Amino acid sequence: MTEIKSTHLIHHPYVAPKEFESPQGALYKASTVIFPNVQAMKDRRWQDKSAYTYGLHGTPSTFTLEEKLATLEGGSYCTLVPSGLSAIAHVNLAFLRHGDHVLVPDNAYSPNISMLKHLLSNFGVSFSRYDPMSLADFKAKFNERTRLVWLEAAGSVTMEFPDLVGLCAASREQDAHFKRTPEHRAILALDNTWGAGLAFNAFELGVDLTVHALTKYPSGGGDVLMGSIVSRDEETARALSNAHMFLGTGVGPHDVDAILKGLQSLVLRYEAQDASARFIAAALMQELAIAEVLHPAFAHAKGHAHWKSMCVTAERPEGLAAGIFSVVFDSKYSAQEVASFCDRLKLFKIGYSWGGPMSLVLPYDILSMREHPGEHLVNRQVVRFCIGLEHSQDLLDDLKQSLALL
Template identity: 55%
Template sequence: MSDISTQLIHHPYKPPAGFDAVNPAVQKSSTVIFPTVAALRQRDWKHKTGYTYGLHGTPTTFTLEERIATLEGGQFCTLVPSGLAALALVDMALLRAGDEVLIPDNAYGPNKTFAQHELAGWGVSFRYYDPMQPADLAAKLSGKTRLVWLEAPGSITLEFPDLPALVAVVQAHRDVHPQGIVTALDNTWGAGIAFNAFALGADISVQALTKYPSGGADVLMGSVVTRDEALHHLVHFCHMRVGYGVAGNDAELVLRGLGSMTLRYAAQDSATRTLAAWLQQQPQIEAVLHPALAGSPGHATWQRDCTAAACLLSIVFKAGYPQAQVDRFCDSLQLFRLGYSWAGPMSLCVPYDVPAIRTTPWPFQGGLVRFSIGLEAVADLQADLANALAAMQYS
C-alpha cells in the first residue's frame, strides 16, 4: 500500500476494546464488513445475533430497540423514521386487499388519512368507530376485520377510552374469526409510563419516539413493540422489505433522552394539571379536556388504569367567541408558540376545527385549542395564558 489514499482507507490500527461510557457508542454504517464468505452467508440479523447491513441494525439501533421494548413492557422492538411510519408499517405488515381496519374516530389524523388514501387504494377497507362506546366497536367488527387501532387518549380531544373493554370486544370476535384480529395501540401519550399497553391487552404498542423518549423537539423516530415473536416477524420483515431505517445520530439523541424521560414526564404532568385546574376557572372557557380532570370524558377509566398523565390539554371556548377571537388568543400568546408535535421543552398550542376531523357527534359549539405544556415555569405559563385571554376580548 504505497498510495496514501489506500493507506487511509485500509489502515491497520484498531483501537483497544473495553472502552465504556455513560452513553452508548454511536455506530453509523450502511455497509458491514464480513471476515469470510462463510460468515457473510451465515450471519443472522433477525434475532440480533449479528450484523449484515445498516438497515438491519447496528449496535446503536439494537441498543435503542432493547431499551424501548423494556420501556413498553414488551419483548421485541422495530425502529422506524417517524411515529407515522410506525403506524403505516403496522398497516402494511398486517393488511391485504379485502381486509378491513377499524380506527377510532378521534385518532391521530394522519392514521386516518393513510387509510383513506393508501389503504383504500390497495383494496383495504376502513371504518371509524366511537372509542368511548365498546358496543359501537362490537357492531362494526366483521369477518373482514383484520386490525383494530386503539388510541389513549384520543388525539386533540383527549377522551380516555376503556381499553380493556375494547380489547375484550375484539377478543370475543377473534375467537370465531377465521384469521384472527390484531389490536394495535398508539401509545405515544402513555409512552410506557402512564400505563402498560400489554397489561391492558394490546397486541402491538406504537410510539412516536419524536415525543417523550426524545424530548428535545429535534429528532423524528417511531417504534413498534410486541410481545409475540411471530407478530414481530410480520412487522420486522415488512420493515426490511420497505427499507425503513433510522440514522445512528438520531438513535443517539433518543438514547440520550431516555435517561431523563421519567423526570420530564412527571414535571410536565404536574404542570399540565396545575394549568388545567386554573383554566377551568376562567370565564371564557366552556370545558377543559384532560384525562386527570374529574368530568373530562373517560376520567374514571384513566383513574382506574393509569398512574400518570402527559403534557397535553385542550380547552373549548364558550360558543359566544367566534373563531377570530380564538385565533387572536393564540396569536397573543408569547411563551406558547404555534407549532405541531409535543413533549418538547417549549410549550406549544394549535387551534383545531373538531367537527371537520371526526364523524361522531361533538357536544361543543366553541373553538378548541390544544396545548402542549413544556418545561417553562408554571407561573410564567399561567401569566401568558391570562394575558392572551384578556387580549382576545378586544378583537
C-alpha cells in the first residue's frame, strides 16, 4: 500500500475484540453488504432471510426488529416500511389488480381512503366504504370482485369499536356465497395501530395480515416514522416482501434502532397512557361543555360490547385501550370557539399522531371525513386528545383552565 492515508483509513487492519455485551444490541448499517467470495454472492438468498445481500433486503438489525414485531402481533412474518401509511400502501399494491374491489370502513384512517380514491382508481381498482357497525351494510357492499377488506379497531377519531369477529365471519360467508376457492378469497387486513399488538390478538380473529404504524406506540418518541406488515401465511408474506423489493422502500438503521429501543418500554407506556386517558376522559364526561366522550372502554360508547369481548380478560378485568379519545362539544359551541379552546391549552400541543411522550390535541371536521357521520356528530365539534406521559392531573388541570374560558 502507498503511504497515502485514504486507503489505510478505509481498509484499516484493526479489529476490535469480539466479546462485547451491553443492554442495547449492535446497530448494523448497510447499503452495500460485503460477500466473502463470488460464489457466496451468487448463492445467497434474501427472500427467506437466511443471509444478507443488500441493505434494502435486510441487516441483522432489521431482521431482529421484524422478529420482535411478528411476536408482538402474534404472526410469523414481518416487513418493515418507512411509515404506517406506507404499510397500508404496500398491502394495497401487493394484492390488488385491475378490476378488483376494496371494502374500507367509513371511519378508517382517512389517507387510506384518499389513496383508494385518488391513486388506485387510476389502476382500475374500485372501493366502497362500509358502515363498520353494520354487518348488513358490510355484506351488502361485498361484491364478487371484492379482493381486499380493510378493518380498523377502534375507528379513527370517532373511536367506534366494530364487531371484528362478525366482520371476519361475514367476509368468509361472502367468499362462500361467491363460490371462491381458498386462494381467491378476500384478504382481511387489519390496521392494528390502536391495539398495538397488546389490546387484543388480531390473528385469533382470522385476519390475514396486520399493519402497524410503528410511528405511534412502538416509537414512543414522536420522532420516528415507520410501519410494519405482519402475516402468518408464507404466501401472503412473499407477496408483501416482493412488493417491498419492487418499491425499494427501505428503512434507515437509526430509525430501526429507535424502534428496537422503544419496544422495550412499549407495554409500560401503553398501560400508563391508557390509564391516564381513561382518568381524563371520565373527568371530561362531567363537564357541561362536553356532550359526549368517544372512548370504547366507556359503557355508552359505540361498540363497547365488542371492545369488552376482545380487550377484557380474566387477568385484566379493566381491559386495555390506547391512550387516545375524542370529545363531542355541545352544539352551542362554534368551530371558532373550539379552535380557541385548543389554542389556549398549554401542555397539550396541536399536532398529528399519537403514542408519544407529549399530549396532543386536534379538532376534526368530521362531516367532511365521513360518508355517514352518526346523528350525534352532526353540527357538533369533535376534538381528539392523544394522552402522553405527563402527569394525568396536570393534563386535566390544563383542559379545565381552557374549558373554563369557553
